[in-house]
Every structure is written in C-alpha cells, then in structure tokens.
Amino acid sequence: MVGPLEQAILALMIAVIMLGMGASLTPRDFTSALKRPQGLFIGVVSQYGFMPLIAFTLAMVLPVSDPVKIGLLIMGCMPGGTTSNIFTYFSKGNLALSVLMTVTSTLFGVVLIPILLLVYAAGLDIDIPASNIVVTLILLLVPVAIGMAIRRWNANVGALVELGGSALGIFFIVFLLVSWVPRNWAFLLTTPPSVFLGAIALGVMGFACGYGLSILMRQTPRNARTVALETGIQNGPLAVALVVLTFASTQQQEILAVPVLYSLFIVITSSLLTLWFRRIDARSQQTLPNALL
Amino acid sequence: MTSTATARPWAAAYPPGVPAEVTAPLAATLGQLVRDTAAREGNRIAYTVVMPNGMYGDLSFAEVDRLSDAFANYLRDVAMLNPGDRVALQTPNSLTVPVVAFGVFKAGCVLVNINPLYTPAEMAHQLRDASPRLIVITDMFMDKLTEAGKLTPLPQIVVTRVAELMPRAVRGVIGLVQKHWDRSIPAHSLPHIRLPDALAKGAARPARRHDADLPPDAIAALQYTGGTTGVAKGAILTHRNLLMNMAQAMTFIAPHVAPAKEVVLTAIPTYHILAFTLNLLGFFHLGGRNLLIPNPRPLSNLKRAFENYPITWIIGVNTLFNGLMNEFWFRDAPPRTLKASFAGGMALHGAVAQRWRDMTGTDIVEGYGLTETSPVATGNPIGRAREGSIGIPMPSTEVRLIDDSGAEVPPGTPGEFTLRGPQVMAGYWQRPEDTAAAICAEGFLRTGDIATMDPDGYFRIIDRKKDMILVSGFNVYPNEVEDVLAAHPGIAESAVIGVPDGAAGEAVRAYVVRRDPELTEADIRAHCKAKLTAYKVPRQIEFRNELPKSNVGKILRRDLRAEALSSKKGA
Numbered sequence: 001m002v003g004p005l006e007q008a009i010l011a012l013m014i015a016v017i018m019l020g021m022g023a024s025l026t027p028r029d030f031t032s033a034l035k036r037p038q039g040l041f042i043g044v045v046s047q048y049g050f051m052p053l054i055a056f057t058l059a060m061v062l063p064v065s066d067p068v069k070i071g072l073l074i075m076g077c078m079p080g081g082t083t084s085n086i087f088t089y090f091s092k093g094n095l096a097l098s099v100l101m102t103v104t105s106t107l108f109g110v111v112l113i114p115i116l117l118l119v120y121a122a123g124l125d126i127d128i129p130a131s132n133i134v135v136t137l138i139l140l141l142v143p144v145a146i147g148m149a150i151r152r153w154n155a156n157v158g159a160l161v162e163l164g165g166s167a168l169g170i171f172f173i174v175f176l177l178v179s180w181v182p183r184n185w186a187f188l189l190t191t192p193p194s195v196f197l198g199a200i201a202l203g204v205m206g207f208a209c210g211y212g213l214s215i216l217m218r219q220t221p222r223n224a225r226t227v228a229l230e231t232g233i234q235n236g237p238l239a240v241a242l243v244v245l246t247f248a249s250t251q252q253q254e255i256l257a258v259p260v261l262y263s264l265f266i267v268i269t270s271s272l273l274t275l276w277f278r279r280i281d282a283r284s285q286q287t288l289p290n291a292l293l
Numbered sequence: 294m295t296s297t298a299t300a301r302p303w304a305a306a307y308p309p310g311v312p313a314e315v316t317a318p319l320a321a322t323l324g325q326l327v328r329d330t331a332a333r334e335g336n337r338i339a340y341t342v343v344m345p346n347g348m349y350g351d352l353s354f355a356e357v358d359r360l361s362d363a364f365a366n367y368l369r370d371v372a373m374l375n376p377g378d379r380v381a382l383q384t385p386n387s388l389t390v391p392v393v394a395f396g397v398f399k400a401g402c403v404l405v406n407i408n409p410l411y412t413p414a415e416m417a418h419q420l421r422d423a424s425p426r427l428i429v430i431t432d433m434f435m436d437k438l439t440e441a442g443k444l445t446p447l448p449q450i451v452v453t454r455v456a457e458l459m460p461r462a463v464r465g466v467i468g469l470v471q472k473h474w475d476r477s478i479p480a481h482s483l484p485h486i487r488l489p490d491a492l493a494k495g496a497a498r499p500a501r502r503h504d505a506d507l508p509p510d511a512i513a514a515l516q517y518t519g520g521t522t523g524v525a526k527g528a529i530l531t532h533r534n535l536l537m538n539m540a541q542a543m544t545f546i547a548p549h550v551a552p553a554k555e556v557v558l559t560a561i562p563t564y565h566i567l568a569f570t571l572n573l574l575g576f577f578h579l580g581g582r583n584l585l586i587p588n589p590r591p592l593s594n595l596k597r598a599f600e601n602y603p604i605t606w607i608i609g610v611n612t613l614f615n616g617l618m619n620e621f622w623f624r625d626a627p628p629r630t631l632k633a634s635f636a637g638g639m640a641l642h643g644a645v646a647q648r649w650r651d652m653t654g655t656d657i658v659e660g661y662g663l664t665e666t667s668p669v670a671t672g673n674p675i676g677r678a679r680e681g682s683i684g685i686p687m688p689s690t691e692v693r694l695i696d697d698s699g700a701e702v703p704p705g706t707p708g709e710f711t712l713r714g715p716q717v718m719a720g721y722w723q724r725p726e727d728t729a730a731a732i733c734a735e736g737f738l739r740t741g742d743i744a745t746m747d748p749d750g751y752f753r754i755i756d757r758k759k760d761m762i763l764v765s766g767f768n769v770y771p772n773e774v775e776d777v778l779a780a781h782p783g784i785a786e787s788a789v790i791g792v793p794d795g796a797a798g799e800a801v802r803a804y805v806v807r808r809d810p811e812l813t814e815a816d817i818r819a820h821c822k823a824k825l826t827a828y829k830v831p832r833q834i835e836f837r838n839e840l841p842k843s844n845v846g847k848i849l850r851r852d853l854r855a856e857a858l859s860s861k862k863g864a
Contacts, residue, residue: 026600032625151347155601156463159348163466220621285591286616 006179007237011135013172014082015143020165021089021099022147023158029096039094039223042214043080043101046231048112050209051076051202056120058201062194067254070121072198075239075259077116079105082140084233086169087270091277093226099144101230106136132241173267180264191257199261203269206232221284225277233270236263303685303750308674310548315688315715318536319578323513324365324399324504326536326578331358334553334580342388342459342585344467347597350388350459354580357391360458360492364396367495369503372427372449376401376507379425379515381448382564383407383416383434386585388458389488390563391573393429396495398532401504404514405527406564409433413440415525421445423515423527423722429453429488433471436479450485454478455587457488509533515722516566518664527722528665530566537715538667539575541687546658549633549675550606553580556630557606558598560589560613566668567637571608581606592616599623603630610638612846615645618652627653633675635660637668639847640754640772643680644780659683661754665731665738667716671752681776682751683744690714692752693737694744707755710744711737743770760850762791762799764828769801771850774831777824781817783809788840788848789831792857803831804840804853 033039055076059069080102088098113128147165151158181188210231214224239259247255304313320326334354343349352360368374380397382404384390397404405423407416409431416437420428427449430438438447456467471477513535515527543550559572563585572583584598595617598604607613614636617623634649634657641659649657656675661683662668671692673684686692693701694708702708713736720728732738743755756770771789778787785808794800805817814834821830841852 028600028626155347155349155597156460159344159346160462160466162346222621285593286619 011139013168013175014139017086017165017169017172018082018140018143019147019150020162020168021085021095022144023151023162023165024089025096025099025144025148026151027148029094030100033094033097033100038217039097039214039219039227040100040104042217042219043097043210043227043230044104044108046206046210046213046227047080047101047105048077048108048116050213050231051078051206051234052116052120054205054209055202058198058205062198064192064194064198065254067251068195068198068257071239071243071255071258072202073117073121074242074255075199075234075236075262076202077109077113077120078234078236078239079109079113080230081233081235081237082136083236083267083270084230085140086172087229087233087274088226089166090169091225091229091274092222092281093229093277094222095226097223097226098230099140101226102140103137105230106133106235109133129238129241129245132238136235136238173271176267177264180267184260184264187257187260191261195257196261196265199258200265200269202258202262203232203234203266206234207269207273221280225280229270229273232273233266234262236266301691301750302746302748306674306677306685306750307688308548308677311545311674311688313688315537315540315544317540318509318533319540320536321509322398322504322507322511322532323535323574324395324401324507326574327358327361327395327399330578330580331355337553337580338582339577340388340391340583340585341602342386342455342587343598343601344456344587345594345597347601348459348463348467349601350456350463352388352391352458354577357395357577359496360392361395361399362500363492363495364392365399365495365503366498366501367491368396368400368402368427370498370501371491371494374400374402374426376503377403377512378427379403379405379423381405381407381420381423381425381428381430383409383411383428383438384431384453384564385409385455385587386559386563386568387431387453387455387587388585389429389431389453390585391577391583392458392492393453393488394563394569394573398513399502399504401507401511403512406514406516406569408517408564409562411437413437414444416441417444419517419525419527420447422525423517427451431455432478435481435483439481439483442483447483450483451488451491452485453488507532509536510719512719514569516569516664526724526727529719529722530667531719534667534716534718535570535574537689538570538669538687539578541689541714541716542571542660542669542672543575543579544688545669545672546633546635546675550576550579550581555579555581555605555632556602557581557583557608558586558595558604559583559608560586560595560598561609561638565638566664567610567662568608570667570669571635576606589613592620593622596620596622599626599628604628605630605632607631607634609634609636610846611636611641611645612639614649614657615642618645618648624652631655633658635672637662640776642776642779644776646678646680661752662716663738663740665718665740666712666714667718669716670712670714670740673751679747679751682747682753684752685750686712686752687714687716690716691737692746694746695737695739699733704748705745707743707745710740710742710752710754712740713737760790762789762801764791764799764801769829774801774803774821774825774829777821778803778805778817780824781812781820783807783812783816786840786848788850788853790850790854790857792833792854794832800832801829802833802835802857804835804837806837806840 059072085098207228211228214227331354336353338351339354340352380402429451432454456464513532514530517525557576561568637660660672662670671683691713717738744752762769774789785806788804791799792802841849
C-alpha cells in the first residue's frame, strides 16, 4: 500500500497544487457559485444519490465476493476528492463550484455516509475517520485561501504560482499512474476481471450520471463538466483509511481491492474525460473576426 | 438658404458642461502633450499590459516620457532619421506602443501603424506606399517581414516582443511559453536591433528636444484605410488633427470622466485610429490608466483584466460588447466600477446597447467617424443617446448632407454625410486625385455614408451609398434590416444584401448565423414582419456558420453579393 513518507509527499504536492488553483480564483467566483446554489444542490444529490446507487447496483449485478461488494459500496458512499478540483481546473470547469462541492460533500459525509451504509449495507458498522476528514478539508481550503491572497497581493506572483501549481498538477497525475502500477503489479495480476469492471464502471457511470443530471437540470456546460467530475471522482484515500480503521487485516485486503483499483483507473478515465471536455470548451468559444475583435 | 452647417441645429443638444466649440489644441505638438502630462502625473501608472493569465507590466507616466525620449534620440541620433521620415510600427497592444509612438512624435518623425494580421503582400504594399526608414516589429511577425522583404526593400529593423518592458521574471516565463509551447516566434536572419538595446543607445545620447521647431501642422501619422473598398491609402493625420480630435472627444465625455481616476480597457488594437486617439492619447492625457490587452481572442483572455482591475471605461466595437455579454464570467459578474463605454468602428446595434444597459446599468455612447477624421466625427451625448442615431457632431465640427451634385439636401431628406472640422485629415499620402475626390474645395470631407438628420440635429446613418437595395422602386437599407434581425434572441449575427430578382428588380436576402440552432426561416420572417414594412422583409434567408469579414471586423456584404451573383450565373 502507501507508506507514510509517500503519503506525506502526496499531501504536500496536493497542497502546492491547490495553492496554484487558489491563485486562479477570486472571492467573486465563490459568491457567484453560491448565488445560484442549484449547481451545488445538484452536485450533492448526484454525489450521495447516484454514486451509492451505482455502487449498490454493481455489487448486485457483478459476480464478486462479499468483501469486494463491501469495498464497492464504501467507495460509492465517499465524498468528492481533491483530485476532482485539479481535473476541473484542467477541464476549464467551474473551479469555485468544484471546491465548494468537495467541501459540502465532505461535511455532509459525516452524517450521510453512515446513513447510506445503513440503507445499502444493512447497518454495516464502520468508523468514520474524523482526522482524515479534517486533513482533507485543511489540505483543500488553507492552500486555496493562501493562493487567493497571493493573487490579490500581486497578480504576477499569483500567475506564476498558478502556472507552477498546474505544472505540478500534471506531474502529480503522471506520478500517481507511474508509481501505482509497479507497486501493485502482483495485485493487478491476481484480481478477477469482475472487480476491475466494478472499479472502472463506478467512476465512469458517476461521470455519466452527474453530467446527465446537470444537463437535464439546464446547468451551463461548464457547471455540468464540474458536477460530472465531482460525482465520478471520489475521495479514494478516505475510503482506504476507513477500511483500514474498520476491518480486521484478514478481510482488509479483499475489501481494499475496489478502492485501490478505483484510485488507479479514476486517474486514467478522468484524464481522458478532461481531454474531451477541453475539446468541447475550445469548440464552444465564440469565434470573433480578426483585428478589431 | 442657410446651410445646416451654419445653422447648427444640434447646438442645443450638447449636455451641460460640453462646449460647442473646442478652439485650441491641448498642446502645440503630441510630444509636448506627453511631456506636459508626465510632468503633471509623475509616477502614477499610465499603461498596464495584461496577459490572459493575469501577468502584467506597468509603465508610469514618467517612465513613458523618459523611454520615449530615449527612442526619439535613437531615431534621430543613432538611426540618423530626419524630421518627416516615416517609422512603421507593427505590434499587438503592448508597452512598446506608447514608447515607440511617442518617441516617433518627439523625434518629429511620422508614425505608420501596420496591422499585425496583415499578410506579407499587404505589408509589402504598405511599406512601398509609406516608404518608412525604420520599422519596429514584434518578433512573432518576423517570418512575414522576411516574406515581405522579397517583394519590397526593407527599412532598418527594430525587434520588440509582447512582454517587452514587463518585469524580468514574467518576461522570461512569457518568452519561454511563446518560444517552446506556442512556438509563435519564428527564426529569422534579418539584420536587426532589439528595442531595449535601441532604448539604451538612445538614452546614452545627450538629451535633446527634437520637436522644438515642429509646426502643429506637421504630419504625425499615416493611418492606412480603405481595405474594404479597395487598395489601402494612407490618411495624413497631423499633430493638430490628433490633438484636436482628442480634445473634441474628451470634451464630449468630460462630464463622465474624472481626471486621474479612470481605468480604461484597451482591448481593441491601438494600431486602429479609434483606440489610438481615445485610449492611447485621450485617456493618457486625462491621467487615466490604460489596460492594454495584447490579444482579446478568445474573449476569455479578458477575464483576468476584469477581475484584477476596477475598469471604469471601455472603448470598443459592437462585436466586443456583444461578445462580452455572451461570456459566462462577464454575465456572472458585470464590472461594478464601469461608468460608461464608447462604441465606434461599426454600427452599434440597438439591441446590443439595450442588453448592455440591462446587464451593466451603464450606457454605451455610439460614436461615428472615419480614419480620415482622426476618427471621431459625431457622438451620442451620455444620457441623451438616441437609438439608431450616431448622435450629434463633435464640438467645432460642421456637417452637411449633400446630393450627388454636391448641393445640400432639404431638411429630412437623406444625403451623403460630409463634414468639416479640425479633425479632418490633410489628404491621402501621395494620392492627390483621391484627396481631391474626398475633400471638396470648401474643406468638407465626403464620407460615402448616407444619413438623415432629425430636426434637433441628431444624425442617422441609413447606409453606405452603394449598399442600398432597390425593391420595386422602394429603397431598402441593409443596416435597418440587420438591426431588426439583431434584435432576435436566436440570431447571433446577420448580413443583408440585394440580389437580382426579375419581378421586383432586387430582392432582400439575409445571411443569418444562428445562436439558437432550432431557429427556422419562418421564425425569422414572422419576427421581421412584426417590425418592418413588407418590402423590407427578407425574401430569401440563408443560414451560415460564419460571415465573411474584413480584417477590421466589418461584415463584407460585397463578398456575399459577388458570391450570390456568380452562383446565379452558374445556375
């Protein structure tokens, strides 16, 4: 799995990336997103409505063992992850909405995750790792606030921090992929295809449902892209921590299969989706005549 | 009969605080204007270039004065130019523009702005026609200059860059991105000097006032125009032309600008006379801060400028205002500090002005003018704007509407818009026949635009002379039909022309770019019928993805007409 040093490095990288993301934001971006809270509302519905339902359906349909089913359900009930903010930034989505959605779903999660697991897993007794939730929120909010302050103080430094943050963001994505595969090579070879399918489908169907619901609710394409990424991308590390805290080591490995596989494939599917979203965005730009605009 | 020009029915329409006459220029020469302004404003910020990601660079009034002195020295004492020699400038909006333009004025030389989007052939034409002895050009266009050099001999070359004069770290990053990511800086082998080196050499020479003996009627700029009607001609604009037009336009908006308080968005290019006179000169002299946007395309490039600066004025064109209102970030947070805007260059659609008012709570003043008039000829007074009107003449400007024989038309009848005033050019560079055809003996400039005058002196442009459509003996003016089309929420833009039609002589044909993909021909006809007399309603409607446009953004009706005629012949 992931060692403490590696975890610390990842956390530091996320903090620096979020500093850069913050430097692309102004307080107005947040007030605009809050002024029309439908986007936020749709996000929460899609996060805690669709994702657990998708996970439950997959658990019912796929021929997987009970511990894997539990892993799948836990993964589906997680709040949005910080990675979704990075992908939203690169997708030219609504970053302020994405940050707000991550914060909201994380806070709501404290109450909603136990309830959802009660409904879908008939009272699975789990521990919500509070410290992990606090760390997630701090890692997200503190750097964003500092980034915004830097930009306000000096737009040149802000732009440089943003540029650095986004470069590190790309490195981070590549790093996740490159470091994951050798680490889990044996695991990849021994895991049955149905588990792969569950781990991949959870994210992809989450994207589709989030996007579909947003379009149905007449959200702007930009908000729809944001909700799609936010819905599909779950807080993987939180799921891992939750499983480790809750289950004995014999069961642990099997339950962790989905969260671990999910964490790999979500980076791949999100990258592909981001490339597609960027093309949509480029095509939607107004064409203006040359010269005098 | 008293002529309109002497009767001046518009005299009563000037708002309080706006005099009907502007008698004296703001300074003897443009160089003097820069020195006076810098002495007054000192270290306050005059120009800020804003990149799409928010990176910026500032020049203070004092720095602009000092650097343009250095460039004037370079021109006269190092490059050995003489007064009256032409200096070409080909760059997008950047800090280079004020330094070079003011340096040219201070050197007593003549500025020739070249459109950066010109093709090598167009550049060669302009270089041949204006025969500059030196060109300042952005590194991005060196490949085109190399090509142009195969068609015509090249002058001395000074190379600048978009990030010139910005802070070192930012300049480095922008340079790296342009070179290795955008790959927008071509390699070239032309002999040249870099602008910073030229400035250093100029600064090393003893300070000298090169323009001390320059008469006010000395030529300041050759401003090329006429791309839509034929071969580009250089309008000769004198120091006095530009100084007076600045004074006229700034006086006209004086009740709505505060000295040393304004932040003006300069998203339209400064090589165009509108931004040159109003932003670069007018707001500079007022002590305002110019936000120079190197590339406003896509319009999301303006987002950071709106977020980071309290913009109080926008000088723009219909396309800019319309485009901004289609951007989500602009709609979400329209600038709260905005006081008013000025639209020129092309007709401002009534529907656009109304939507703008609803969205921002501020007015767009529609002005009218030509390159030949430095450029502002008329404007709508703020708060007294009249929809569909180009407003009233600038102070000290006389207007006459004339018929084909040159006689003034009776009140209420359409006639060709002609004007006389201190902003009217001295003529076309080395084209006496064109000059004689454009400016009559009494000094009135013929614009080729057909206008009517309301009883109280507001003018309305009905059309360009040659664009008029004749349907069964009735005159249809394309602008009027396009205005109605523009008011339909499902239409992004449109162009209207006349096409030959057996029964009616000509039929009205509309080319429409849809905003709403569901929009049908029937919808458009129903909309037009509600607003227009039957003969003006387009008989033929064709949907297009885009319309042909000139490089200054004017829709090229003649291209559509030529296309329609050739397809008819082919059929």
